[in-house]
Amino acid sequence: MTMPFRLTVLSLAVAATLAGCNRDKADETTPPPAASAGTGAVVTPADAAAPMAFESKTAFAEVSLTLPVAIKAQPDLHARLYAAAVRDLREFSEGAQADRTEAGGDEGLGAYDKSIEITPGAETGKLFSLVRTDSEYTGGAHPNSSFAAILWDKALKREVAAADLFTRTGDLSALDIALCAAINAEKKKRDPQAETVSLTGSDMWKCPRAALVPFVLAQGTRPGKAGGLVFLIGPYLVGPYVEGSYEVTVPQSAFRSLLAPAYADEFAGEPKPEHAGA
Incomplete structure (x- = not known):
């Protein structure tokens, strides 16, 4: 998803005007320095909003997400996919708890399991592609898996159907x-x-x-x-x-x-x- 560019420009313009009118005052509009990851690397807002992995374990469900390093080059897509996948995993966990509660308890069964793995496809000058593989187990003989694909226009910063x-x-x-x-x-x-x-x-x-x-x-x-x-x-x-x-x-x-x-x-x-x- 793209940054709200117009709002950003307006915010900067307002900040500049206030700074000109209040030169003797501390500039409260200046953002704080980016946080450090602890190894000397700067953690940008995009990185902070979209990590490379997610994991959660409860008595009802175990869920996980992994993303490829290649996605760092597309921060807008990175943030979008991370948010969507984590939302799906949390909904799965909530659904697992509801299922077990309605069924009257665990009855000795293990936790449900769902993993999402996003891996890179090929990339061209304009296009960047990714595979999303969902694997989940809610009981039965074997887990179920499904595929989805993402095709991203790098210049337009939008997904291509x-x-x-x-x-x-x-x-x-x-x-x-x-x-x-x-x-x-x-x-x-x-x-x-x-x-x-x-x-x-x-x-x-x-x-x-x-x-x-x-x-x-x-x-x-x-x-x-x-x-x-x-x-x-x-x-x-x-x-x-x-x-x-x-x-x-x-x-x-x-x-x-x-x-x-x-x-x-x-x-x-x-x-x-x-x-x-x-």
Whole structure:
């Protein structure tokens, strides 16, 4: 989120006027020096408002958040993601307490657990991408996990919706086909006997539409450019839970004609081998 720039300028102007009228008085508008972290490093207001981690433990829930070092370069995004994640974790803890209270106590069960890990995707001259992975356990055979993706315009200091990356035609069928092919290639890589999925299949599992799947930028072979998109597919979406989650990459050549002019130049080359997918 951006700083309230207009209010800041007005505040400084008022402070300057008061200082001119009261030169013999102590300047009460001067902010105190930034606090020290104890190692000689200066702790800025943004750092103080958005730490790199959060953790809370109660009898009902254990929650945690971790952020990557790379996010420090985007303080507005850092503060926004930290605040949103901590709010989600606190709501989870409150919900855990309510569940246990309504159920009549712990009954020997352990605390609920939820962790949020934010990790970096690729970065280009204009764009910065991150993966948010939520993992939670509230009882049962296994924990549940889900993905979200963040695409950030560094110059405009705002989040870019997935749809904003593409032209307004709304036709992403070429990307849908490329994503489905990448999913099937990864399924066969894991298990040569795995059944393929399709976009129109009537079976339990089928390929999702690209517009409904979170994605981050794939590191490219050209410096400062994305070589494609990495799609984040959680368990159960394209196969049984035992198959786990999928991260599949679609090269930019498969969807280049669909890119919005504002971001087309952020893509070039091929995905690096570790992101090559299918």
